[in-house]
Amino acid sequence: MKKIRILLADDHTLIRGGLRLIIEQHADLSVVGEAEDGRQAVALAESLRPDVAVLDIGMPNLNGIDAAKQITEGDSGTAVVVLSMHRDETYILRALKAGVRGYLLKDSAESDLVRAIRAVAERKSFFSPAVSKVLLEDYMRKLKRTGAEDSYDLLTPREREILQLVAEGKSNKEVAAILNLSVYTVETHRSNIMEKLKLKSLPELILYAVRKGIIA
Amino acid sequence: MHAQEGNPKSTPDLHPEDRPALRRLRAVLALGYGGLLVLLLCSGANALQTLRKLHDAEESARQRSVERRRVLTTVVLSASVYSNNVERVLLSEKPPEDDGITAEVLQRAKEALSAVKAYPPYTTLEEQNLLAHLQASLLEEEDIFRSAKAWNPQEFRGRAQQVVSEELIPRRQQFVTIAQQIEMLNDNEVLAEQQASFAEFARLQERLTRLLLVALTSGLMLAIGSAIYILRLERQERLRYAELAHNREELQELSARLVDAQETERRSLSRELHDEVGQALGLLLMDVGRLSNQLGADAKGQEMVQRIKTVAERTVQTVRNMALLLRPSMLDDLGLVSALEWYAREVSRSSETEVEVKAENVSETLPDSLMVCIYRVVQEAVNNAQRHARAKNVTVELRETDTSVQVQVKDDGTGFDGKRTRGIGLLGMEERVKRLGGSISIESQPGAGTTIRAELPLHVAKSSHVA
Numbered sequence: 001m002k003k004i005r006i007l008l009a010d011d012h013t014l015i016r017g018g019l020r021l022i023i024e025q026h027a028d029l030s031v032v033g034e035a036e037d038g039r040q041a042v043a044l045a046e047s048l049r050p051d052v053a054v055l056d057i058g059m060p061n062l063n064g065i066d067a068a069k070q071i072t073e074g075d076s077g078t079a080v081v082v083l084s085m086h087r088d089e090t091y092i093l094r095a096l097k098a099g100v101r102g103y104l105l106k107d108s109a110e111s112d113l114v115r116a117i118r119a120v121a122e123r124k125s126f127f128s129p130a131v132s133k134v135l136l137e138d139y140m141r142k143l144k145r146t147g148a149e150d151s152y153d154l155l156t157p158r159e160r161e162i163l164q165l166v167a168e169g170k171s172n173k174e175v176a177a178i179l180n181l182s183v184y185t186v187e188t189h190r191s192n193i194m195e196k197l198k199l200k201s202l203p204e205l206i207l208y209a210v211r212k213g214i215i216a
Numbered sequence: 217m218h219a220q221e222g223n224p225k226s227t228p229d230l231h232p233e234d235r236p237a238l239r240r241l242r243a244v245l246a247l248g249y250g251g252l253l254v255l256l257l258c259s260g261a262n263a264l265q266t267l268r269k270l271h272d273a274e275e276s277a278r279q280r281s282v283e284r285r286r287v288l289t290t291v292v293l294s295a296s297v298y299s300n301n302v303e304r305v306l307l308s309e310k311p312p313e314d315d316g317i318t319a320e321v322l323q324r325a326k327e328a329l330s331a332v333k334a335y336p337p338y339t340t341l342e343e344q345n346l347l348a349h350l351q352a353s354l355l356e357e358e359d360i361f362r363s364a365k366a367w368n369p370q371e372f373r374g375r376a377q378q379v380v381s382e383e384l385i386p387r388r389q390q391f392v393t394i395a396q397q398i399e400m401l402n403d404n405e406v407l408a409e410q411q412a413s414f415a416e417f418a419r420l421q422e423r424l425t426r427l428l429l430v431a432l433t434s435g436l437m438l439a440i441g442s443a444i445y446i447l448r449l450e451r452q453e454r455l456r457y458a459e460l461a462h463n464r465e466e467l468q469e470l471s472a473r474l475v476d477a478q479e480t481e482r483r484s485l486s487r488e489l490h491d492e493v494g495q496a497l498g499l500l501l502m503d504v505g506r507l508s509n510q511l512g513a514d515a516k517g518q519e520m521v522q523r524i525k526t527v528a529e530r531t532v533q534t535v536r537n538m539a540l541l542l543r544p545s546m547l548d549d550l551g552l553v554s555a556l557e558w559y560a561r562e563v564s565r566s567s568e569t570e571v572e573v574k575a576e577n578v579s580e581t582l583p584d585s586l587m588v589c590i591y592r593v594v595q596e597a598v599n600n601a602q603r604h605a606r607a608k609n610v611t612v613e614l615r616e617t618d619t620s621v622q623v624q625v626k627d628d629g630t631g632f633d634g635k636r637t638r639g640i641g642l643l644g645m646e647e648r649v650k651r652l653g654g655s656i657s658i659e660s661q662p663g664a665g666t667t668i669r670a671e672l673p674l675h676v677a678k679s680s681h682v683a
Contacts, residue, residue: 012495018502025509058490063549085494085536088561090546090554106498106532138561145570 004121005032007048009041009067010056010083019054019113026114038062042070049076051121054113056106057084057091065091065098072099079120081113087134089207092127096203101169102126103210123169127210135211152212154196160214162189166202167209238452241445248438252431259427266420270413277409283336284402291331292395295354298324299388302361306376306384310369318365325358343401350394353387360384472651475644479543479588486543489535497532504528544591551580552587556594556612563610569602569627575614582621586672589648590614590623593656596641597625597668605629605666620654620674626667631660645670 006023008031010016016034023029033048035041039061045053053071057064068080081102082095095103102116105128112128119126143150155163158179165175172190176183199205209215301321305312312318332351360383367375504525511517539545546555553575560571594612601607607629615622642658645668649656654672 012491012498014499015495015502018499021506022502025506057549058545065549085532086546086558088558090550090558090561094550094554138565141564141570 003028003030004052004117005030005048005050006117007031007033007035007041007044007050007053007078009035009038009044009053009059009064011036011059012056015056022113023117029114029117038064038067041067042074045071045076045078046074050078052081052117053078054081054083054117057082057086057095065094065100068095068100069098079123081116081120081126087128087131089135089138089211092131092135092210093203093207096206097201103131104128105130125167125169125206125210125215127215132210132213135207136213139211151197155193159189159193159196162186163193163205163209164214166190166193167206167215238445238448241441241448245438245441245445248434248441252434252438255427255434256431259424263420263424266416270416270420273409274413277406277413280336281402281406285399287331287335288395288398288402291328291335291350292391294324294328294331295350295391296388298328298354299357299384299391302357303380303384305361306364306372306380311365311367311372321361322358325354325361328354340401340405343398346394346398346401350391353390353394357384357387468650471647475648475651482542486539486545489539489542490545493535494532494539497528497535501525501528501532547584547587547591552582552590553578553580553614555587555591556614559591559595559598560610560612563598563602567602569598569607569610571598571610571612573612573614576616578614578616578621582616582674585652586621586674589652589654589672590621590670592648593645593668593670594623594625596645597627597666600641601625601627601629601666605631607665616674618674620671622669622671624667624669626665628665631662631664631666 006029008016008019008023010019013036016036020031020034023031032050033044035044036059038055038059041053041055041059041064042062044050053068055064055068055071059067062070064082064084068082071078071080079102080098080100081104082100083104083106084091084095085106086092087105092103101120101123102125104112104116104126112126116126142148152160161179162175165178166172170178172183172186175181176186179186194200194205197205197208199208206215298321301324305317305321329351332347332354335347360379364372364376364379504521508518508521508525511521544555544559546558550558553573556575557573560573563569563571598610598612601610605627607627610625610627613622613624613626646656649670649672652672654670656668656670658666658668660666
């Protein structure tokens, strides 16, 4: 079986050591490199072409989010899991915009880390359950304050299916294949979803899905 | 604060040595002005008095002269009337039989004599002699008349003509001569008095001239003294103003440095918490996780591990919150707007106050000092709105123009009287904003909420990035 090759980036040596210990307990995972700042992480992602990069947000020189952006925009095909101490949507949305697929809270890292690495390696998304909870709470409070309706109810069952698949990271073509639909139909559904939920981009859609607990 | 102690006073303090000198100068000036005033008053009064005296003297001399002239005229007239009467009697060629005529002549004589006696008493010796001469002459004439009355008609006819031509007429001429002499004397006296008055006037003039000179000189000196006084005061004022401005600058510099120091301190504390404590706790948590895996099915052990994990997680949370409060890492990671949005959500989550952030094209790459300033201002304002004003809603608006960043924090809280309340927090905001060359206005009224507006220039904002 092919092992998942992992790059670790954290400015704290001890944390890197701890992460490595957790990861290497699993036979299907192997750490191929360690970086101590964002810039080094980008460089190593280029040269080592790992499957997954686990990045801390608070790093010197280049922070984790900016590093993630450069890595996902590069051609290494590396998926990024971000380790963060922030459960706020500002960070999550920013991470999503940077192409991050996995968002882990540092204090829950141990249990979720391996799940997250495996998920993003398969092009799926993973978010710490605590994150979803906070996002949902914020969302509900905002709805209450502005008096708006939860627009999720406006979606048809088919649209909900598509929303989940798209949020999980599937392309239109993959969704079409799974649901036995034409790509064109999936595209139409997708833009209807965006319109109904007043969303502007894929990261916002993913954030919405995380918030609603559709994906985790 | 050691740096402050070593800072020497750069402006000279002139109070200790200059104050007494100024006071002395002031006393001298007051004395001078007072003296000059008294001098002018006294001499003015003196001049007036002298002039009045001169006038009085002249007036009385004139009156005296007029009076004498009048009396003299009366004397001459009555003497000539008397003499004419006597002459008429004598030329009537017979002694007067009628007593009425005699009585009339004698009456005239009396009148003439009383006219002489009525002459004013204030006369010179010469005048008195002349008057005595006149009186004697009148009396002699009366004697002649009385003796002529006793003559028999022959005698009368024989001598009357002779008496008239030898006694009466020359005597009458003598009267006129004496009167003229007296008048001349009189004129002389008037002239003398006039001269005396002129002399007195000349003296007065001289006195006044001298006084004028003295007044002018002392006035000039006083003016010079005053000018010196004023110049010195002015100089002192200028120096004091400079000193004041300098002090204010120093104070501002100090408070700016305090703000900077606070920010630096917070940043390093935050970093310390995040790096050292946060890392240690993270590691602890990981080890706890591994320990949990090691323990496997040991229920009691798992329970203990779970307890350790809970405490550690809570501590991580606390430390993180402390670090964020000290220095929001979002400012570094995500930029100003995201940091403010994060802060708004944090407040909304943990309090009764809903905070909304509206931002218009604000760039992510603002100078650090500017971001920190705006962040702290908003933080303070929101904090006030939430804690003191019990606001339900707070709206934070951000706008970036070509030259500046504008921020407005508006709440619907209880507000305050801006004229009286000036909290240390508001002062801190002002200090931060002014430091970056910006302006801030705080609008509030009890019951009408509070609006804080700040504008910070983009170009002046110095990037005082402290790691």
